[in-house]
Amino acid sequence: MLDQKPALFEEIQLRNLTLPNRIIIAPMCQYSAIDGQATDWHLIHLGNLAQSGSGMLIIEATAVEARGRITHGCLGLYNDETENALSKVLNACKKYGNTPIGIQLGHAGRKASANPPHNGGTPLTEKQGSWETIAPSNIPFSNDWHRPKEMDLGLMKKVIKAHVQAVMRCERIGFDAIELHGAHGYLVSSFLSPIANRRTDEYGGKIENRMRFPLELFAAMRDEWPSSKPMGVRFNGTDWDDKGLIIEEAVEFAHSLKKLGCDFFDISGGGNSLSRPEVKPGYQAQFAAAIKKATGIPTMAVGMIRDPQIAERLVSDGTCDMIAIARGFLFEPRWPWKAAYELSGKGNYPEQYARANPLLWPQAFPNTPELNNSNHSWEIGAAPHIMVPKN
Ligand SMILES: Cc1cc2nc3c(=O)[nH]c(=O)nc-3n(C[C@H](O)[C@H](O)[C@H](O)COP(=O)(O)O)c2cc1C
Numbered sequence: 236m237l238d239q240k241p242a243l244f245e246e247i248q249l250r251n252l253t254l255p256n257r258i259i260i261a262p263m264c265q266y267s268a269i270d271g272q273a274t275d276w277h278l279i280h281l282g283n284l285a286q287s288g289s290g291m292l293i294i295e296a297t298a299v300e301a302r303g304r305i306t307h308g309c310l311g312l313y314n315d316e317t318e319n320a321l322s323k324v325l326n327a328c329k330k331y332g333n334t335p336i337g338i339q340l341g342h343a344g345r346k347a348s349a350n351p352p353h354n355g356g357t358p359l360t361e362k363q364g365s366w367e368t369i370a371p372s373n374i375p376f377s378n379d380w381h382r383p384k385e386m387d388l389g390l391m392k393k394v395i396k397a398h399v400q401a402v403m404r405c406e407r408i409g410f411d412a413i414e415l416h417g418a419h420g421y422l423v424s425s426f427l428s429p430i431a432n433r434r435t436d437e438y439g440g441k442i443e444n445r446m447r448f449p450l451e452l453f454a455a456m457r458d459e460w461p462s463s464k465p466m467g468v469r470f471n472g473t474d475w476d477d478k479g480l481i482i483e484e485a486v487e488f489a490h491s492l493k494k495l496g497c498d499f500f501d502i503s504g505g506g507n508s509l510s511r512p513e514v515k516p517g518y519q520a521q522f523a524a525a526i527k528k529a530t531g532i533p534t535m536a537v538g539m540i541r542d543p544q545i546a547e548r549l550v551s552d553g554t555c556d557m558i559a560i561a562r563g564f565l566f567e568p569r570w571p572w573k574a575a576y577e578l579s580g581k582g583n584y585p586e587q588y589a590r591a592n593p594l595l596w597p598q599a600f601p602n603t604p605e606l607n608n609s610n611h612s613w614e615i616g617a618a619p620h621i622m623v624p625k626n
Contacts, residue, residue: 242551243543243558244580247290247533249465249498252335252411254290254557255583257550258571259501261537261561262293262339262414262469264309266351271301271311272320281324284564285332288571288583290557292328293501294338296416297321299401300394302366303342303422306351307359312340312401322408329409333583339469340401340456341416342394344425345370345383346506369394370425371432371439371448377509391438391448394422395455402459413460414499415453417470419506423449424471427488428480428507442484446491454495467499468492472522476510482522486529493530500526501535501559514538516545523555535559541566543574579605 244256267276284292298304298311311317328336343349347368348359358380359365369390370383386394398415405413417423425431426448432439438447453468460466470488474480489500502523505512512518516539523536536555540546541563549555563570575582576593584592593599597606 241547241574241578241580243547243574243578245550247556249412249467249533251463252465254335255288256290256571256580257557258289258546258574259535259557259559260284260287260289260292260334260564261501261559262295262416263561263565264295264305264351266306266308266353268308268310268320271298271304271309271313271317273310273317273324274320277310277321277324278327281328282331283568285328285334285336286585286588287334287564287569288575289334289564291335291337291412292332293412293414293559294336296339296341296343296421297401299340299342299397302369303344303347303394303397305343305347305349305421307364308351309343312338312404313397318404318408325408325410331585333585335411337412337414337465338405338410339414339416340398340405342398342422344368344420344422345374345376345381345431346420346425348381370422371434374431374433376420376431385434391451395452398452399455399459402456406459406461406464410464412464412498413456413466414501415456415466415468417449417468418501418503419471420508421506423452424507427470427484428474430474430476430479430507442487445484446488449488450491450495453492453497457496465498466496467501468497469501469503471504471506472502472519472526473504474507474510475505475512476508479507479510482525485522486526489526489530489532493532497532499533499535499557500530501537502526502555503537516540516542517549517554520549520554524553527553527555533557537561541570543577546574547578576600576603 247254348365368381368383373385519538520536523534527534533556535557537559546558572582
């Protein structure tokens with residue numbers, strides 16, 4: 236246990252939204268929607284995560300048009316049916332949960348029209364209901380993938396409009412934050428990457444040109460979103476490929492996003508080619524650090540961060556401002572409670588679960604003498620589920 240209040244459990248302000256801590260639930264596709272509409276799976280899955288006391292829950296990549304879904308099972312926000320279905324889930328999460336809720340809006344571009352990973356992740360066949368995909372250039376993701384249609388200026392405008400309309404729906408149903416999906420080789424990412432973007436017009440070539448469409452898109456979305464609410468972008472710090480986007484280019488993109496009023500960055504990597512990095516805990520944090528240092532914008536690191544001590548170190552040493560966790564939350568949906576217990580942080584329990592707080596049954600944690608001694612940094616507040624700092 237730490238003597239001081241852990242950095243991971245400090246609040247962070249993004250415009251008018253206060254995140255109670257620095258632990259972010261990363262977006263995770265569930266492939267469980269029907270015609271883009273959220274189902275009871277989403278209600279259970281997200282409802283559960285919304286009770287974890289995390290700093291923010293970011294809902295999975297949600298397509299702004301049907302063509303922008305990765306699979307038939309991907310979530311969408313492009314008509315009244317998809318809006319109503321998501322609204323039902325969001326209302327339940329807000330009513331019973333204790334975490335701010337954001338959503339990742341995106342478009343799968345040339346990686347759309349695919350089977351979900353549990354069915355191989357391969358491109359859909361015609362028999363499986365494949366559809367035409369779109370991209371900056373008509374180059375398939377790999378040899379056996381769909382050849383996408385190259386976007387002309389008219390189509391680029393239409394796709395921007397679809398994003399803006401999805402932003403309007405987000406505002407109507409009450410999301411707290413939006414993250415634009417600009418990573419992993421999907422549409423925005425494919426414009427940024429020299430692997431996927433081989434255009435010879437003002438939208439291709441050097442990074443100033445490759446980021447033109449992503450910036451136009453972001454500016455239009457930001458313009459539609461209330462100025463009180465934060466909007467951020469997830470993008471690659473690297474394509475993990477010699478021929479791909481490099482960190483210096485990612486930093487340039489970040490500087491331009493900052494000028495457009497971007498409130499946070501979520502730095503990931505890969506997905507524009509089949510090339511894969513060697514992974515280990517925090518393997519992408521160096522890219523978050525470089526972007527945070529260059530811009531001063533609140534930045535998340537993501538990638539195999541599961542150990543609370545590592546998460547705490549990344550935030551306390553200034554590598555990043557927040558950490559995003561994906562698989563760790565599937566494995567341990569109350570990860571913030573575990574981290575609070577291990578680091579002496581402030582666990583946030585719904586009142587129905589208040590009695591799970593280790594401080595209320597310390598005898599069950601015999602290997603943590605601090606819990607049984609009055610010198611631990613946190614104590615039980617007026618109600619048993621409220622922990623207040625000791626001073
Ligand atoms: C089931 C699953 C679904 C995912 N879906 C998305 C997604 O919708 N959008 C996204 O940007 N990343 C997605 N990712 C990537 C994660 O957000 C995260 O960046 C990655 O898993 C590395 O973090 P981790 O090591 O904590 O899992 C997904 C990952 C998993 C495991």
